[in-house]
Amino acid sequence: MDEREGVTIIGAGPAGIAAAMYLHRAGICPVLLERADLGGLLLQANLVENYPGFPGGIRGLELVKLFVEQMNALGVVVTVTCVDDVRADGKDFKITTSEGVLLSQAVIVATGTVPKVPTIKGARHLMGKRVFDDVRAVPLIGKSGGKVIILGGGDAAFDYALNLSGRGHNVTIVSRSEPRCLPLLRKRVEDRNIELVVGASPALVIEKAGRTIVDCHDQGKVVRVVGDFVLLACGRAPNTAVLAPALRNRIGQPKSPPETDVPGLYLAGDVLKGVCRQTGIAVGDGIHAAMLAERYLNKRRGI
Structure with a gap:
């Protein structure tokens, strides 16, 4: 983990998985980091009834299995590691994990929420x-x-x-x-x-x-x-703990989410949406963030 990556995605819930699949199809092999089980909060859902394509609904665990199956079919690789710190390093980002340090040109934070x-x-x-x-x-x-x-x-x-x-x-x-x-x-x-x-x-x-x-x-x-x-079950708060305080303070409340005021840094899914915790919204956020990250990389490369 010592080379500069194109896009690093932190969190493999619905938003992170969707972002990774989009980028992989676009020819960008993202680094997808997850500290625990794939699927995020969706793993705790008893029945998901408002996600299109599943008449009668689908259990959260089963939907996660389908997400992971599709992700694997595309060749997306997940690195299981704990992200300790993300901070700006010139135009790039320095990401410190339990496995070491990596540099990335763009970062999508899809870390979800933590219980209050x-x-x-x-x-x-x-x-x-x-x-x-x-x-x-x-x-x-x-x-x-x-x-x-x-x-x-x-x-x-x-x-x-x-x-x-x-x-x-x-x-x-x-x-x-x-x-x-x-x-x-x-x-x-x-x-x-x-x-x-x-x-x-x-x-x-x-x-x-x-x-x-x-x-x-x-x-x-x-x-x-x-x-x-x-x-x-007393509420949840955005999980932005991986961001260094200086970077967290620069983000504030994003004016054009999932884009932030920090070039190359994006928020996607529940970490951004607060009480609007819906699988469909998270998936859309992940894809949107991935498209913006792709555009950002192309701009840096002069494409």
């Missing part, structure tokens, strides 16, 4: 043991699953509930206000008799006698919910 950890006493202490922010990480207890308490009231919380219910878990959703999810998702949750606690604000999470206890405040009263695990 609510300020609930005890939550951070129990992260990874009793509290999780990834639906795939929730352990099974025997063949029948366990009792999972989901904190949140948006689409993600209700989608997670359907996912976990389908895997045999007993699920309770705790929403501090009236849920903001799609009516369709709420109806499906109700049809499965998934418990919904509305108006209770989680304040404390503790582990006691092998169980997980969530104490909530509801108009001066304490509402106690007892289960085995807690799954956080």
Whole structure:
């Protein structure tokens, strides 16, 4: 990893995969970096119903498999590595990874989002043991699953509930206000008799006698919910941690996304769209960013 690359894509979710496939077909072999599993947040989706081409919908994991199959057929190569830092280096970008350092003329940041950890006493202490922010990480207890308490009231919380219910878990959703999810998702949750606690604000999470206890405040009263695990679905924030502070400050709020004010640097997918986390939008962003990166490279080469 010591030669200057044309385009480096950080993140192999829908946006990063789409960008890589476009560039590969355009004759530009991008460097695609991913620190974990391919597919990003789509891996946690129970059912994707609004992505064209799949009447009746498709499970997130199955859609990821199709994306990866198509990417492999085109010959796109993924490098599994952790990106520690991206910074400007003259007209290029210096990317520091766990495998070494590389220079790239253009960079597409498709790093998605990170979960917001609510300020609930005890939550951070129990992260990874009793509290999780990834639906795939929730352990099974025997063949029948366990009792999972989901904190949140948006689409993600209700989608997670359907996912976990389908895997045999007993699920309770705790929403501090009236849920903001799609009516369709709420109806499906109700049809499965998934418990919904509305108006209770989680304040404390503790582990006691092998169980997980969530104490909530509801108009001066304490509402106690007892289960085995807690799954956080309390919102997400753009994951721009890989960008050096100086570079992050130069980006600000892009005026012409996915293009930024930094020549050769592009943002694509959920890292850019905030609450508009849709697979179709991410794919479009990735392709758009790839087209702009291609144009940028050609301009630098005098084409």
